[in-house]
Amino acid sequence: MLTRLYLHGPASRFDLMLATGLSSATVSNVVTGLVADGLVAEAGLLDSDGGRPRTLLEVRPGYARVVGVDIGETHVQVGLFDWTLDTLATATFPMDDGGPEPELLAGLVTAGIEEVTAKAGADSAALLGIGVGVPGTVLPDGLVHAPTLGWSGVPFEGLLRPHVAAPLHLDNCARTLGQAEMWRGAGRGAERAIVGLLAVGVGAAVATGSPDGVTSTTSEWGHTVIEAGGAACRCGSHGCLEAYVGAEAILGHYERTPGAPRLAAAGVERKIAALVDAAAGPGPAADTLHRTAEYLGIGVANLINLLSPDRVILSGWLSSALGPAVLPAVRDAVRRHSLAYMAEGTRLELGSLGHEAVALGAATLAVHGLLTAGGR
Numbered sequence: 357m358l359t360r361l362y363l364h365g366p367a368s369r370f371d372l373m374l375a376t377g378l379s380s381a382t383v384s385n386v387v388t389g390l391v392a393d394g395l396v397a398e399a400g401l402l403d404s405d406g407g408r409p410r411t412l413l414e415v416r417p418g419y420a421r422v423v424g425v426d427i428g429e430t431h432v433q434v435g436l437f438d439w440t441l442d443t444l445a446t447a448t449f450p451m452d453d454g455g456p457e458p459e460l461l462a463g464l465v466t467a468g469i470e471e472v473t474a475k476a477g478a479d480s481a482a483l484l485g486i487g488v489g490v491p492g493t494v495l496p497d498g499l500v501h502a503p504t505l506g507w508s509g510v511p512f513e514g515l516l517r518p519h520v521a522a523p524l525h526l527d528n529c530a531r532t533l534g535q536a537e538m539w540r541g542a543g544r545g546a547e548r549a550i551v552g553l554l555a556v557g558v559g560a561a562v563a564t565g566s567p568d569g570v571t572s573t574t575s576e577w578g579h580t581v582i583e584a585g586g587a588a589c590r591c592g593s594h595g596c597l598e599a600y601v602g603a604e605a606i607l608g609h610y611e612r613t614p615g616a617p618r619l620a621a622a623g624v625e626r627k628i629a630a631l632v633d634a635a636a637g638p639g640p641a642a643d644t645l646h647r648t649a650e651y652l653g654i655g656v657a658n659l660i661n662l663l664s665p666d667r668v669i670l671s672g673w674l675s676s677a678l679g680p681a682v683l684p685a686v687r688d689a690v691r692r693h694s695l696a697y698m699a700e701g702t703r704l705e706l707g708s709l710g711h712e713a714v715a716l717g718a719a720t721l722a723v724h725g726l727l728t729a730g731g732r
């Protein structure tokens with residue numbers, strides 16, 4: 357019942373009976389408990405034709421606060437959210453020289469948690485949970501493999517644990533981003549969505565919506581080969597999608613273009629912003645974005661032909677930065693490279709969660725824990 361209210365919004369006791377198949381008495385008892393615990397509140401009346409008006413119930417945003425941490429390749433971002441995932445405060449630490457050692461990075465995260473809780477006047481010891489999205493794989497024993505950060509079996513959870521009082525949850529950032537777009541973003545209502553995470557690295561989550569929640573699994577979309585004998589990729593292979601549409605790959609291509617004016621900005625994220633600005637008129641910057649759109653379109657077309665999703669969502673900071681400039685060209689490339697009858701059933705959209713999407717995704721881990729396993 358709580359998941360139904362959380363993911364689908366206000367509902368009456370009668371709606372909850374229909375959605376769960378529980379008896380009227382059971383629904384009434386459970387609602388009484390949820391209201392007493394402060395998770396759910398009454399939210400006005402719904403007129404029903406002829407009959408008695410029904411009381412609507414909704415989750416209470418103020419019930420708890422959660423933290424989401426985005427360990428990116430170019431920044432660490434810590435967000436504080438209420439438990440319906442509205443942002444209360446954020447702190448961002450740029451990392452332009454490849455990122456610090458895991459111990460120092462854990463220190464940045466704990467400093468970030470202190471900063472956002474202080475900004476919002478919250479108590480860091482009373483958080484419902486802390487979710488951390490990492491650009492790699494989290495093994496069942498908690499060790500993290502993240503080649504892009506140079507991590508091989510790093511016990512990151514163990515490094516954070518002594519410094520935080522709330523329950524910790526670590527997972528792959530593409531998977532958590534997928535969950536966030538399905539819950540709160542451009543994936544709402546989709547049955548099978550693929551959420552691409554565009555940053556320095558490129559990944560994707562395949563998310564399946566169902567009445568009682570969303571499940572998502574990650575794929576190494578960025579390392580699917582789209583050109584035989586193509587550009588060298590940091591995974592050791594050649595011609596991977598990431599070697600064409602990852603942030604550093606895009607900048608590398610631009611900087612190697614003869615006659616391309618230098619981008620007057622420091623750091624990958626600011627350089628991408630400068631490139632998008634420069635692409636407003638014709639020239640090497642516009643050509644670079646056009647080439648990026650073509651390869652991105654090929655990558656999306658491959659997803660459509662393989663998995664026939666009803667929605668493909670491009671998310672992550674790189675998508676926020678260049679998505680609006682390239683989307684029409686990406687859609688055009690998708691149309692040319694996918695089978696028409698497959699593409700007809702697929703919508704291609706940009707993510708709607710903006711720059712905080714990955715941190716918000718990480719915060720869903722703490723909420724998901726409560727929805728699936730209960731707790732306090």
Ligand SMILES: [Zn+2]
Nearest residue numbers: 579589591596
């Ligand atoms: Zn690769």
